[in-house]
Amino acid sequence: MGAGHAHTLYRHGHSPVHALPPHCKLAATFAFVVVVVATPREQMWAFGLYAVLLAAVAAVARVPAGFLLRRLLIEVPFVAFAVLMPFVAEGERVEVLGLSLSVSGLWGAWNVLAKGTLGVAASALLAATTELRALLTGLQRLGLPPLLVQIASFMVRYGDVITDELRRMSVARRSRGFEATGIRHWGVLARTAGALFIRSYERGERVHLAMVSRGWTGVMPVIDEVAATRTQWAYAAVLPAAALAVCVMGWTL
Amino acid sequence: MTDDRATGPATATPSLEVCGLAYAYPDGHQALFGVDLTVGRGERVALLGPNGAGKTTLVLHLNGILGGGVGTVKVAGLPVEKRHFAEIRRRVGIVFQDPDDQLFMPTVREDVAFGPAAAGLRGAALEERVRTALERVGMAEYADRPPHHLSFGQRRRVAVATVLAMEPEILVLDEPSSNLDPASRRELADILRALDVTVLMVTHDLPYALELCPRSVVLSEGVIAADGRTQDLLCDEPLMRAHRLELPFGFDPRSVAVA
Ligand SMILES: Nc1ncnc2c1ncn2[C@@H]1O[C@H](COP(=O)(O)OP(=O)(O)OP(=O)(O)O)[C@@H](O)[C@H]1O
Ligand SMILES: [Mg+2]
Numbered sequence: 001m002g003a004g005h006a007h008t009l010y011r012h013g014h015s016p017v018h019a020l021p022p023h024c025k026l027a028a029t030f031a032f033v034v035v036v037v038a039t040p041r042e043q044m045w046a047f048g049l050y051a052v053l054l055a056a057v058a059a060v061a062r063v064p065a066g067f068l069l070r071r072l073l074i075e076v077p078f079v080a081f082a083v084l085m086p087f088v089a090e091g092e093r094v095e096v097l098g099l100s101l102s103v104s105g106l107w108g109a110w111n112v113l114a115k116g117t118l119g120v121a122a123s124a125l126l127a128a129t130t131e132l133r134a135l136l137t138g139l140q141r142l143g144l145p146p147l148l149v150q151i152a153s154f155m156v157r158y159g160d161v162i163t164d165e166l167r168r169m170s171v172a173r174r175s176r177g178f179e180a181t182g183i184r185h186w187g188v189l190a191r192t193a194g195a196l197f198i199r200s201y202e203r204g205e206r207v208h209l210a211m212v213s214r215g216w217t218g219v220m221p222v223i224d225e226v227a228a229t230r231t232q233w234a235y236a237a238v239l240p241a242a243a244l245a246v247c248v249m250g251w252t253l
Numbered sequence: 254m255t256d257d258r259a260t261g262p263a264t265a266t267p268s269l270e271v272c273g274l275a276y277a278y279p280d281g282h283q284a285l286f287g288v289d290l291t292v293g294r295g296e297r298v299a300l301l302g303p304n305g306a307g308k309t310t311l312v313l314h315l316n317g318i319l320g321g322g323v324g325t326v327k328v329a330g331l332p333v334e335k336r337h338f339a340e341i342r343r344r345v346g347i348v349f350q351d352p353d354d355q356l357f358m359p360t361v362r363e364d365v366a367f368g369p370a371a372a373g374l375r376g377a378a379l380e381e382r383v384r385t386a387l388e389r390v391g392m393a394e395y396a397d398r399p400p401h402h403l404s405f406g407q408r409r410r411v412a413v414a415t416v417l418a419m420e421p422e423i424l425v426l427d428e429p430s431s432n433l434d435p436a437s438r439r440e441l442a443d444i445l446r447a448l449d450v451t452v453l454m455v456t457h458d459l460p461y462a463l464e465l466c467p468r469s470v471v472l473s474e475g476v477i478a479a480d481g482r483t484q485d486l487l488c489d490e491p492l493m494r495a496h497r498l499e500l501p502f503g504f505d506p507r508s509v510a511v512a
Contacts, residue, residue: 133359133360153358153359154357156359157357157358157359157399157401158357160401161353161401203353203354206349206351206354207354207357209313209318209349209354210347210349210354210355210357211357211367212318212342213316213318213342213345213347213349214342214367214368214371214415214416214419215339215342215343215368215371215372215419216367216371217339217371221366221367221370221371222370222375223363223366223367223370223379224363225375225376
């Protein structure tokens with residue numbers, strides 16, 4: 001995809017992970033996250049093993065560690081929240097480097113951090129190996145209402161068209177000597193947003209006309225029948241199955 | 254009012270028959286005042302007329318997007334009525350003016366497949382239909398690209414393919430040459446000439462009409478004001494002036510040899 005394109009989560013490749021049908025990957029990621037969340041937080045080694053499992057999948061998918069780590073940055077706000085917990089939580093306290101911290105708060109912070117990081121890493125890995133629109137068809141296969149999937153597909157398709165329109169309007173503004181420098185100019189920007197809404201709305205009407213003209217009756221026709229074979233499901237199940245084994249050990253040990 | 258119907262080849266059922274069509278928009282603005290138009294099978298007809306003449310309004314009647322006024326429209330003998338909409342929309346392929354409105358799927362291939370898939374085609378037959386349509390407009394190697402990453406001319410060609418894939422009885426194009434550079438404009442003309450479907454082409458580009466369409470009709474203020482050989486109409490200066498039709502500077506329709 002061209003530079004400056006929005007779908008930067010995806011990393012083009014031809015690995016076995018890329019080749020799996022999207023709904024298998026979605027189901028596997030979801031199952032993995034459920035298993036991670038269900039693991040008792042005291043079993044720290046289990047979370048280490050989960051991280052190793054994800055690293056193995058990333059290696060098979062040939063997604064470099066640096067790429068994945070950068071995607072983890074979206075987690076930062078949660079980290080801030082987690083860091084606060086030991087200070088504000090109630091209960092038994094311990095002294096660490098002269099600070100008085102709550103024990104339950106520390107466990108809470110660890111819980112959020114470990115499970116959150118693993119969840120985000122698994123999703124980032126899914127997004128890195130599956131194109132956005134494949135994800136959408138996968139969601140549809142898994143039973144998400146078709147209407148939601150259609151709305152999301154149109155957002156993907158027209159996101160660029162609308163950003164482009166916004167850019168053209170901004171160019172037109174600046175060509176007439178307008179620079180938004182402060183609060184005085186917010187009125188102009190608000191009117192631009194209004195105009196953008198009208199334009200997008202009218203485009204929606206024209207697109208609807210075009211769809212009706214080609215025989216659309218309210219349901220998206222089936223174009224690609226993405227069916228998964230039993231082997232593909234089996235491959236996809238490896239990650240959540242291994243995680244489940246770890247989780248069961250965590251509960252029984 | 255010149256009415257010269259002798260030019261069209263008269264086959265058993267014409268591709269398009271419009272009779273006494275009148276229409277007012279819901280806000281009360283009357284756009285069509287009794288339009289009569291017959292287009293024979295295999296004909297290429299240009300629909301000329303000034304801005305606001307009602308051309309787009311007429312086009313939207315051809316597949317039942319607009320309706321509810323007076324008069325009838327028939328496509329290959331089938332009246333445009335609600336119970337026939339599915340079949341009518343398969344028979345009438347409309348290429349809209351802005352390809353961004355027409356191409357709404359994530360990839361070129363899916364977009365071209367949309368119409369036939371909506372009509373119930375599946376699997377290998379669908380694949381084949383998409384491939385032939387894209388080959389006819391010379392865009393086969395772009396099948397997996399997203400439409401918004403193509404140039405304007407390429408998007409226009411894909412838009413034509415989306416409609417060809419439905420194997421329409423009549424192809425209706427709303428200003429097909431607008432925004433195209435001269436080379437793309439000529440390429441599109443070559444594509445249209447190579448097709449053996451009925452074509453109704455709305456255009457302000459009079460040389461293009463002369464090049465592609467042996468017959469033209471002039472729609473002005475909601476009525477058909479003239480109908481005849483394109484060259485004859487373009488050479489009729491009083492008629493042209495009366496309907497705000499102007500030839501590009503230096504273009505003389507008399508000097509062009511047409512088939
Ligand atoms: N949605 C609408 N509501 C009310 N009036 C409309 C609407 N759309 C078009 N009109 C009016 O109907 C008349 C015919 O419009 P139409 O779009 O058919 O013209 P046109 O021949 O396609 O013009 P152009 O060459 O500019 O595309 C115009 O006077 C226009 O203002
Ligand atoms: Mg128009």
